[in-house]
Amino acid sequence: MTRPHVQSEVGPLNSVVLHRPGSELKRLTPRNNDQLLFDAIPWVDRAQEEHDAFAEVLRGRGVEVLLLRDLLTEALADARARAAAVHTGVDELKLGADVADTLRSHLSGVTDATLAEVLIGGMTFEELPEAEGRSLVRRMHRPHDFAVEPLPNLLFTRDSSVWIGDRVAIAALAMPARRRESAITDLIYAYHPRFSHAARAYGAHSAPVEGGDVLLLAPGVVAIGVGERTTPAGAESLARSMFADDLAHTVLAVPIEQARASMHLDTVCTMVDRDAVVMYPAVQHSLTAYALRPKDGELDVSGPAPFLDAAAEAMGIDRLRVIDTGLDPVTAEREQWEDGNNTLAVAPGAVVAYERNAETNARLEDAGIEVLRISGSELGSGRGGPRCMSCPISRAPLGDTRIAST
Numbered sequence: 387m388t389r390p391h392v393q394s395e396v397g398p399l400n401s402v403v404l405h406r407p408g409s410e411l412k413r414l415t416p417r418n419n420d421q422l423l424f425d426a427i428p429w430v431d432r433a434q435e436e437h438d439a440f441a442e443v444l445r446g447r448g449v450e451v452l453l454l455r456d457l458l459t460e461a462l463a464d465a466r467a468r469a470a471a472v473h474t475g476v477d478e479l480k481l482g483a484d485v486a487d488t489l490r491s492h493l494s495g496v497t498d499a500t501l502a503e504v505l506i507g508g509m510t511f512e513e514l515p516e517a518e519g520r521s522l523v524r525r526m527h528r529p530h531d532f533a534v535e536p537l538p539n540l541l542f543t544r545d546s547s548v549w550i551g552d553r554v555a556i557a558a559l560a561m562p563a564r565r566r567e568s569a570i571t572d573l574i575y576a577y578h579p580r581f582s583h584a585a586r587a588y589g590a591h592s593a594p595v596e597g598g599d600v601l602l603l604a605p606g607v608v609a610i611g612v613g614e615r616t617t618p619a620g621a622e623s624l625a626r627s628m629f630a631d632d633l634a635h636t637v638l639a640v641p642i643e644q645a646r647a648s649m650h651l652d653t654v655c656t657m658v659d660r661d662a663v664v665m666y667p668a669v670q671h672s673l674t675a676y677a678l679r680p681k682d683g684e685l686d687v688s689g690p691a692p693f694l695d696a697a698a699e700a701m702g703i704d705r706l707r708v709i710d711t712g713l714d715p716v717t718a719e720r721e722q723w724e725d726g727n728n729t730l731a732v733a734p735g736a737v738v739a740y741e742r743n744a745e746t747n748a749r750l751e752d753a754g755i756e757v758l759r760i761s762g763s764e765l766g767s768g769r770g771g772p773r774c775m776s777c778p779i780s781r782a783p784l785g786d787t788r789i790a791s792t
């Protein structure tokens with residue numbers, strides 16, 4: 387069992403948190419999928435098969451795969467965690483006092499696994515426990531309305547927390563459909579015995595920051611995308627918190643287009659080697675960055691400068707290489723949409739990628755990057771690739787090429 391510690395995007399991956407999708411995906415319908423941030427209705431059995439295969443590829447590389455549902459269930463063994471879980475699952479403003487009371491006492495009596503299932507998969511009004519008395523709320527809601535919202539985007543474990551050094555930052559998620567996810571990661575890191583000594587970064591700040599926007603370019607250098615999800619205030623407070631804890635010397639705030647296709651920085655750029663990224667060609671020359679550095683207890687802000695220059699300078703290298711995908715704009719746009727640029731490095735120069743992005747993958751291989759292909763036809767319907775679906779909790783330092791086994 388390795389100690390949580392992550393300093394880079396590409397250091398040999400030791401441990402990662404994934405979420406095997408389950409009943410929460412079965413809640414998606416053509417009426418709610420937009421609000422729940424899915425672009426299609428996934429075939430759940432196939433999505434699970436694809437996810438199992440993803441986990442197997444990682445295990446095959448010696449990576450310890452922790453599943454979020456197991457972590458949550460185990461954390462709930464602590465009575466304080468259960469109390470907090472019931473509290474976060476029951477929205478009294480939505481349910482009214484009577485239904486909320488009934489649900490709270492019901493959830494207090496179920497097993498840890500069932501409680502975890504309700505928190506993840508949600509609960510409809512028709513699934514609520516029977517109760518005495520009359521409730522207007524029960525009568526006026528339709529049977530399939532959600533009393534507890536499901537969390538289909540839990541699949542994207544990248545976004546709700548991020549490890550920086552030996553600290554974990556619980557993200558403040560921007561979209562209403564995802565807000566409750568951070569309550570779940572918070573519970574896990576607070577009460578699961580494995581994380582009992584985990585120190586927090588970013589404390590109680592609540593300006594939105596999502597893990598998909600946070601790229602650990604090199605030890606001490608962190609890029610934060612600012613766009614649809616992470617706000618300027620979120621990037622600034624995370625930067626301050628990292629400087630205060632000595633986790634970074636430079637933070638690059640990178641403006642990204644506020645669009646569905648580029649909801650996080652990792653949808654357009656991920657690291658594939660110590661000094662190399664794969665990047666959506668359309669942004670290669672336009673991406674910029676503000677550089678933030680601590681100065682006499684204050685923030686020094688400079689720029690904007692071209693992202694690649696600012697990154698290379700902060701990383702102390704001559705050049706941050708961009709793998710030349712040389713794709714025509716239409717192919718590039720299609721493969722960006724399907725998360726072609728969203729790779730997960732298992733070691734410097736070895737990444738997991740969706741197989742469907744054939745052109746991007748071929749160019750990566752031409753550049754000497756090893757590509758471990760997984761199928762993502764169903765997993766991708768929530769608009770997220772291998773990086774979005776993984777939260778690394780331990781990577782070996784970059785100087786150390788040994789991959790620790792589990």
Ligand SMILES: NC(=[NH2+])NCCC[C@H](N)C(=O)O
Binds near residue numbers: 599769773774
């Ligand atoms: N790190 C990422 N790119 N995550 C993708 C998240 C996708 C998810 N459906 C959302 O819209 O929030």
